[in-house]
Amino acid sequence: RDSVDTACRRLTASWVRDKAASDPESTPLCEFFESFDRAASAGDLASFMPPGVYTLADLRSLGRERRICPYFLARQMVKYANVVVYSYQYLLDPKVASIVSREMQKECVVVFDEAHNIDNVCIEALSVSVRKQTLEGAERNLRRISQEIDRFKATDANRLRAEYNRLVDGLAQRGNLPISDAWLANPSLPDDILKEAVPGNIRKAEHFLAVLKRLVRFLDGRLETENVENEMPVSFVASIHSQAGIDQRMLRFCYDRLHSLLLTLEITDTDEFMHIQTICDFATLIGTYSRGFSIIIEPYDDRMPEVRDPVIQVSSLLYKIVVQFLQAAASMC
Known part of the structure; x- marks a missing residue:
């Protein structure tokens, strides 16, 4: 796709x-x-x-x-x-639903077939996995973005300045994008946060890249563990702040800040930037939600326990709790 x-x-x-x-x-x-x-x-x-x-x-x-x-x-x-x-994802995945289903009338009647699969779909929609390959790809993406920034500074610096000014006013002030420029929506940001000004230390493109580089290095270090670790977002974000100097608010805006930058740089081959998008997706989720998520670091693959293949997973617990509650309530009717 x-x-x-x-x-x-x-x-x-x-x-x-x-x-x-x-x-x-x-x-x-x-x-x-x-x-x-x-x-x-x-x-x-x-x-x-x-x-x-x-x-x-x-x-x-x-x-x-x-x-x-x-x-x-x-x-x-x-x-x-x-x-x-249509598929569950068009309604349940907030990134896709905001593009495909936002025009639906509020009075619509929604019928789920095979509803016992809903909880898994919901959890998958707000879960992100980061592996060594993800971080290596993200580093390549950042080098490419840095080259594009240098090119624009030399040929069209006004675009970067205009983007900076828009970010001062807040993400919601970008206006309606042409339908052909629409992006998968932010997986989590509430509307009131979108009205805030983007943090000053990630408004400039080069400063934002420096933040992402520190985040990638931090995650790479966390993958070096030999034991399974399970953390809640609060402690994980605190570790990022103390070791990489990235606070919760900066993490919260990563996904949309990247989106804005790629549009400003007029990048069309977005599939080549999936790795850094995954990192920003991860950052925005843990920067937005202090509850309802679990961060698990596993050094080995369960299918091949003798092969080291570390992964950091941020997985949604909130959706599962809510869906199970709704299913229990429905069974009592």
């Missing part, structure tokens, strides 16, 4: 389309998305999708026939549908 998202972003990102407007010969665009955008701007999307029942295959056929992007069309038309059938 990540590679498909990247291929799509290379043809539809707002800065790519801006470049194509001035240099159409050397900048390819997606004709299907351009058709969608024209129809959306004209308020004419409904004419592309007559009333009916559509499977995924039907949507693909419709897109080919009408030369319009079926993905973006379906995302916009879902709010007009009477019945929508």
Whole structure:
């Protein structure tokens, strides 16, 4: 999925389309998305999708026939549908739900099939694993981002200054992004936090990278343990603060700060940055929630106990507790 998202972003990102407007010969665009955008701007999307029942295959056929992007069309038309059938993740995973399901009416009736799987889906949605490979990939990502920052400083420093000013006003002041620039949403930040100014010590791009480098080094050190360790977020965050100089508020904003930076640097191959995104996802979860999560460090894989393969896992307990309570309540009805 990540590679498909990247291929799509290379043809539809707002800065790519801006470049194509001035240099159409050397900048390819997606004709299907351009058709969608024209129809959306004209308020004419409904004419592309007559009333009916559509499977995924039907949507693909419709897109080919009408030369319009079926993905973006379906995302916009879902709010007009009477019945929508989709995977649990589109509703339960906050990162995905904010993109796909936010247009759903509040009066919707939600029916879960195979509801006994809900707790596992919820736990997985707010769980993150960090391994040695993750940290090595994150270090490569940070080197690449540093190079991009240097390039922008030399060619378009105003973009970095404009981003800094936006972050002073708070993440919510970024405005509505074009649909083609939409990102998986923050897994945890409440709306009131989004109105806060981003901490001053991570507003500048190079300062933010320095923080992430210290965080990666800290996590690498924690993976050196020979024993299974289990911590709650409060003590783990305290260790990060004392050993790496990163406080809870800085951790809390990592995911969205990275998102902002990658957009500012006009990076389209986002699949190559999954490792540093995982680190920032991890940081935001432990920086936001002091309860409802457990951090487990395991030096060996249970399947191959003789092979060292350390992992740090932050796992949601809150969802499981809530879901089990709801299931127990439902069984009493």
